[in-house]
Structures are given as C-alpha cells and as structure tokens.
Amino acid sequence: MPSARLMIALPLAATPLAVGAWLWLVLLSPWTYDRPEHLAPVAPGSHALFVYGTLRHAPVRWLVYGRTGDPEEAVLPGYRREELDLEPDPDGRVEGLLLRVDAGELTRLDRYERLGIRYERVRVTLADGRNAWTYRRLD
Template sequence: MIRRLFKWLAVLSIAGIAIAAGGFWYTFMSPYGYHPAEPAIIDERIPEQDVFVYGTLRYDWLRWIIMGTPAETREATLKGYRRQDLDIQPQAGAEVTGEVLTVTPDALKALDRYERLGVRYTRESVKLENGDTAWVYKRLPE
C-alpha cells in the first residue's frame, strides 16, 4: 500500500515538473505565448543598455531563467516615483529603490517578453538619481 502511494506521488511529481517546464517554455521561449500589439524598438547597434528593475526582476535566479545568462546589478534609485504594487507612479518627493542591469539587445528582448511589453507594460527611458539614463517597465492602464 505504501509502495503504491510513493509510486503515484512520484508520477504526480514528474507530471507537475513537466507541466511547469512546458509553461516556462510557452511563456518565455515559444513563438506562441506572446504577441505584442506593436514590436518594441531596440537599437541593435547599441551593444549594452541599462534597465532599472524594482520588482521580480531583482531576483538573480529569475533573470537567469528569462535571459539565459546571469546579469550583474548595481543598486540605484529612481526619484520622483513611488512604488504601487507591480507598478511605479510619478509622485514628487518620492523615490523607488532598485537595481540596474546592463543587458544586450537579445536580453532586452527577453525582458520585454517577460514583462509582456505592449500588453501589460510599456518600457520608458528615465533618469536615475546618479544621472544615468535607463529603461524602466511601467504598467499599462487596464
């Protein structure tokens, strides 16, 4: 009886892992999972661009899954905005702490896909506290 239970638990575990892996593939790699309203503008001539991240993209393991490579980060502050759930909103005197990633055009495309650019988020250029310019993802109105 116990042996049979372990057998079914193993089968269910393997099925769960396969479903999760399929979901990641569909979401981040397949040609079927994402169709932006309009293609993002990415200048391929610029070898590296900075992206300010303030939410889930601060997790190393998640960035590695999305971009397929690790990314070094540095702490940064975005003044004049406040964080509201999964978004940032302009607000005088407020600031959002986060990190800056320096990414390749291919990595920027992967981040755009993760953020569902044109569907859930827009990508805008902002000036950070230290004077550097970086991309930031802002939630589209629903």
C-alpha cells in the first residue's frame, strides 16, 4: 500500500504536467482551433488591441504571444463589461490595456480567443480617440 506522503506527492507532481498539456492544447495544438475560412487574413504590420480580461495579465500575454509587451492603460467608453464580454452602454466605460502587436502576435491572440468561433474582433474608439481592435463574444 502506498504511503500517505506518496499519495499526496503524485497528484501534486502531475499538476504541472496537466497544466502544461492544457496550455499546449489551447495555445499551440493544431487540433483545437482551425481559423474559419470566412475570416480575412490578418493584415501585415502593427496592430493596436484593447484588452479587458485575462490578457491584462502579463503572464497570460507571455504564454499567448511570447512577450508581455509594453501595455498602456486605456479606457473604452460606451460599453460595460458583462462577464466575458462587452455590452453597449451609453454611460459605461471599461478600463483595460492597449497592446501593440504585430501580425503574427495578433494571429496567436485570435487563436487564443477562438476568433470566429467564440469571439469576433471589432474596431472600437478609445476615450483618447485612438482606434483599436477588441474581442467581443459571438452569440
């Protein structure tokens, strides 16, 4: 019969492996996301992206597109945050970050957000007048 210490150590040792496998499936695996054919390809060059959820956290950005970047604080007026989405609200405002990413990084972010399946990427105007992409949930 295994000792109590071994019975505790085995699940703890397996946890990093399980987390790593989940991250690989979500972020890199060719089996978990196929970009829908109806979506236009990502344009080359630099892109501004307003983020308001998990991508506000530097470790998540590093895992998703390979760097933390130099985010700027930003505000999106005319919306409120509703769980994992943005809902129009004339009196609302959502605080988040503005990221500058290249086409390859935006493609990896699209994969993370499951563009065309779970989210759509739309243009918004921030409080300071700059335009940026952001992700909104699909129905």
